[in-house]
Amino acid sequence: MLKLTDVNAYYGYVHALKGITLSVPRGKIVTLLGANGAGKTSILKAISGILEVRDGHITFEEAHLTSVRPEHIVARGIVQSPEGRQIFPELSVNENLMIGAYTRTDKKDIKTTLEKVYGYFPRLKEREKQTAGTLSGGEQQMLAIGRALMAKPKLLLLDEPSLGLAPLIVKDIFHIIQEINKSGTTILLVEQNAYQALAIADYGYILETGKIVHRGPANELRNDEKVKQAYLGSL
Amino acid sequence: KKEADSTNGDKAKDNPATEDSHSNQDDNKDEEKPVKVEYANGASDSAIKIGTVGVQSGPLAFIGTPYFAGMEAYFNKVNEEGGVNGRKIELIKKDDEFKPDKSVQAIESLVFDEEVFAIVGHLGTPGVMASVDIVKEEGIPSVYFGSGAATLTEAGENFFPVQPNYVYEGKLMAKYAMDEFNASKIAVIYRNDDVGKDGLDGIVDGLKALGKSDVLAASDQLAYNAGDTDFTVQVQKAKSANPDLLIIYGLGGGTAGILKEIEKVGFNIPMLTTYSNADASFLAMASPGAPNVITNLHVMGWLDVSEAKLKPLNDAMAKYFADVPVNAYTMAGWVAAETFVAGVKQAGDNLSWAGYIDAMNHLKFTEGLAPEISYTTGVREGVTQMAISRVVQQDDAFIFELLTDFNAF
Amino acid sequence: MKSILQVDNLSMSFGGLKAVDRLSFSVETGSIYGLIGPNGAGKTTVFNCISRFYKPDNGVMTFCPDQQTYNLMDYKVHEVITIGLARTFQNVELIKTMTVLENLMMGMHSQLKCGILMQGFHLPSVWREEKMAKKKAMDILDFLGLKGIEHQLAASQPYGIQKLIELGRTLIANPKLIILDEPAAGMNGAETEALAKLIKKIRDQYGVTILLVEHDMGLVMEVCEKICVISFGKKIAEGTPEAIQDDPAVQEAYLGKEDEVHA
């Protein structure tokens, strides 16, 4: 469904992505793992069109994405919940969610999704009118995920969705991801919580300083001793 | 006193400009040749180079543009007719954006780099004030100021102000208020800046000189700020003072706004305003908003704006600057040019600075738009005679009709 | 042992919402103390009260480093660091346009004593001070294992490194108590392990007390000697990691009941 071929990207002098090739098959969950600064976020940024791809190309459903504008990429069905939440601090919770559904037109359908999101995160429903900037860290994270869900995307990009969430909710999050996936959404998941990510993913890639160093079915990676030692930790 | 025409080397020493080494470098050579005319900077057998400075860009360009056009139109006309004594007039124009520092630079550039013969029609009080010292030090003739600053009458022998200053006009207004309007109570709405404040000072001074200080109470001196759009307070206050004459000492836009407000509240008394508003384009702008009360309006005038007198100006403007309005500023520029040229004619071939200044000291110019322009040694009053016109309706249009003779205070 | 921080009856509400509700706890000098609880429980709010960003509605907060006793309410935000209390932020707050080194030197701000004019004229005392600050910053970078990136922009560092820089910035200020808001967020398992070691090392080597908020139970259980659990602004449990882990109330509100936290 999504293919990256030999993608290179820079931040000024920093060569952040060095020839990334990966693919996300339709209907699957694919996870990207790697240390801090490995380039996971940069891959998502490149897919969404906010990081310029200098070389190589990205295709989505056989169509080129490189040099398509970010808002058109969303319109094609790729949405992300960005790193660092990036909610709109001065909008209310509800308005933030409505923005998530910006590209959709069917009012009734939007309403159903909204109910669903509120179902996943009852806390958001409680705080419907609260200014998003005053939410607690975890609440903002829920909002960021919920906002992405509102778009009802074909491909959902999640950048560290469990960041700052309490253990109880983390568990929920992974359930929710699976549930969304079952309802037909393909998912590209970036996570630090590697065990859990690999537990729900079909396929995994491991990055190191801008390059893919391991790839394989999730359960294989999970049991790979080298991978375990270097990235998963023992805690 | 006609020796002035045959200036020799010695005479040129009296020229203040001699101190300035570059203007008379070839003194000695000239002395050898007997009756050779000593030219100052910028003057030659075939041309006279002069400079002017004024605002050409920014919010005040509406003053400088027609002003320069009026001046240039006159010079174009003169040049087309063969120049003055065969000398073409070259005008170098500088934009100072109405800023003193740029004005100083412009004057320096004219005096030291272009080495012009004279400054003509330097426009704008701040620029004039900032460069007065330089001009005085150099001794270069400076004819006509687009400024009503009263201090210029005492600036020095090489300065020739023409336009009546606002204080003087104010005094004359006071006199007319007594003589023509028999006013027993006056209210003044004035623009709160150099123009209006000087005008108000003049009115107060004039009334005092006439022993009539009591007709204008301090509380009836009503300021408005340049750019104001709401004149309710001023008009309400003026109305409640119940005067028999209202003097509006303001420029076009503000005056028009005040007239509209007066029209709105139906405040029907005679009004007198400054010569700055004595032009047709002011009427065109102000009359549609105040068609009823505008016929109560009288303007001061220092120029003879009868059709016959204006014809050369109108013709020249139509010919050279068809898209620039003919208004009080155009006329001012025109008069500046007229006055300078009158001085050149008077000086004949004696185009040293001393020669020109001396000629100006004997000037009595009456053919121009202004009734009479004359100077004598030590006297730099400029025009001192003004008349009142009244706005009257003629068919669908409003025009000025001369009401009095030209009088001095 | 004497407690370095004593919070009594702290309350803070936003509109109708009670974010912190009559909360009391105390942190022993030299310990590593954990504050945990569900999202929106009020942990960050407590930190903001302690570091004086918020003015609590009610309550007393006493800070007792060494022999002195300070009532925190008497101090303004920027003064708190001068009495030995430094913090990090939940959403990293580094100075983006500064280099890593300069960011660390910011932590020295209140220790540098030269006046404005002295700085403008660059008197010798100024450059001595600056040199000293630079050296200290380099030492800390070394300690954190960050040497080599000192002249890079802080903003271009990956999230995890930024968290470390922020930690370094508190360390350089010679604090007696550091409060850390989710230091492990955004780190992977291996990095979290390293962080756990680092936190202990900081406590031991620098002799500071550490109060932290964290959702990564691995880290919390590993480093904290005592833990306070809050929910809806109220304390629901306090004790050793083991006790907390087994507390049914905590399991229900926070950890989840059925299985272990991690696989």
Place this chain on the structure above:
Amino acid sequence: MHVFFQNVIAGLETGSLYALAALGLVLIFRTTDVINFAQGEMAMFSSFIGLKLFTALGIPYPLAFMGTIIFAICFGYLVERVFIRPAHKANVVSKMIVTLGLVMIISGLATALFGIDSHYLRKAITLDNFNVGGVIIQPNALFIILITIAVMSFLFYLIRKTLFGIAIRATAQNETTAKLMGIPVGKITASSWIIATVLGAIAGLLIAPTTNVSTTMMGEVHLKSFIAAVIGGFGTFYGPVIGGVLIGILDNLVGFYISLKWKTVIVYALLIIALIFKPTGLFGKNHRKKV
């Protein structure tokens, strides 16, 4: 007493004009965080178009009014495309400098095209004044006040209640994320520039009978509209309107009862003091970033 009311009514009218001018300013600020210094100049340019349509081409006033609005739509779009969008990566202060450059370009163009004269333009409503117990009320003034309220309500609805409005606010807060959510940031910005330009044109046409149409017609109004926006607060649309009206009325009352010479100083001083007590304007909410 009727003098008092006369002053208040006039203040209300002038204040509404400030408010109208301020609303366009606030809209652009809300979308792009930029103070548009060229708002006044753009209004001036549109007014000249209105004037030309009405006087030179002899088109009936209501049609000329409509024509001006159509021009403003194109004008706003053009300005956004040619000047604002290319600078979208620059920081906010730089964008403000772009609008300063625009001031020069537009005023220069206006001078070149329309000359430096002032021109009379008729009022929108030319019915006779009525006299209520000595207080003279112009139907045109009522019209201005009504239009102001209508525009304000329209903007309020647009920004608060429509998805477009939410998108405008989202764009202002974080452009990159807005794009990530599929908001066509370019279109949103262009639309708000268009709306703001139209508002400017309306303000210009309504102010013209008071200030006359000239290259400098908006100078003071523009300044006051800034102050009105700030006093009322950028956060709402009724704030700037009340701010504008407040300035209009205060100006007259201070002028009448205290001092004409010092009224500017007094009014500004009062307003700055008010700001010190209400730092985000009288009706602004204080959104502080949570730590």
Place this chain on the structure above:
Amino acid sequence: MGLLKKKQVQYILIGLVLALLPFIFGFKRATVTMLDTVVIYAIAALGFNILLGYSGQISLGHAAFMGIGAYLSAFITMELQLPFLLAILLSGVVPMLIGLLLGLVALRLEGHYLAIATLGLGVTIQHIFKEWTGFTGGFSGAKAPYASIFGYAFKSRESFFVLAIAVLVLLSIFAYHFLTSKAGRALVAMRNSEHAAKAMGVSLFKYKLIAFAVSAFYAGVAGSLYMHLIRYSDPNTWGIELSLNLLGMVVIGGLATIGGSILGAAFIVIIPELLKEIPVLGEIRSLSTILTGVALILVIRFMPYGLVRVGKQIQSKRQDRKNKSSLKQQISKP
């Protein structure tokens, strides 16, 4: 050689070279006067850059501080007959004190609220210049003598240029040291994140006041120099237009750089004059205004980080291209 690496030595050398230019090239007098004003505005812009570029606080009323400096200098030298050196010092100090007041306002107001409030304040002070005729001479303006130090009067434009450059170099060195030590870091921290700054012990109260005070000092000194160059001051000079020009100078030149302030001042003063000098343009009405506007916009468009950073910008562009070509090679190899 190490000496040359020191910023203060570089500033002094550059200053020396600049100060000699008029003597070497024998510029026309009007040109030197213009350069004098460039230096004066550069001083004001430098102060303004400390405020806007470093501390992130905005003021749209800064011309008023220049005005206060100018009038004060006139008053001290003309009315009180005190020496120029004292005048220029006091012309810095008094605006500085008033700047403190503005700093207090800034403590309460943020962003555009501060911008417009200071705009209002600027208008107010300008209005006071108009009305307080006893001090300012009102619309007739104030006059001042030539600057003179220990009996030497800076009458010629060239000598004044030396004086102005000396002041500029002095203030640049001060600014450089000030900005590269603790205070500078505190200002930048405050601009980036008030929260972080506070948590690190930066008193916003203190540093906002400092930022306003220092920038007002620079503005006042610039005003004083203006007064002794032009020797005339009228209230209209110190209005919004000048304040906005200062803003333009620091943005065009480069925010948060010392050199940028100077380049920006040169740009804003010289470009319009150059455009006016092009004979064809000067004749077409207001074309120079239009082109100045276009120039402003083009600079922002193509040099978003200011004139002073153009070098770096080109360098990184080149680097970009290099990256690309080396990549191509890499890719084409296997």
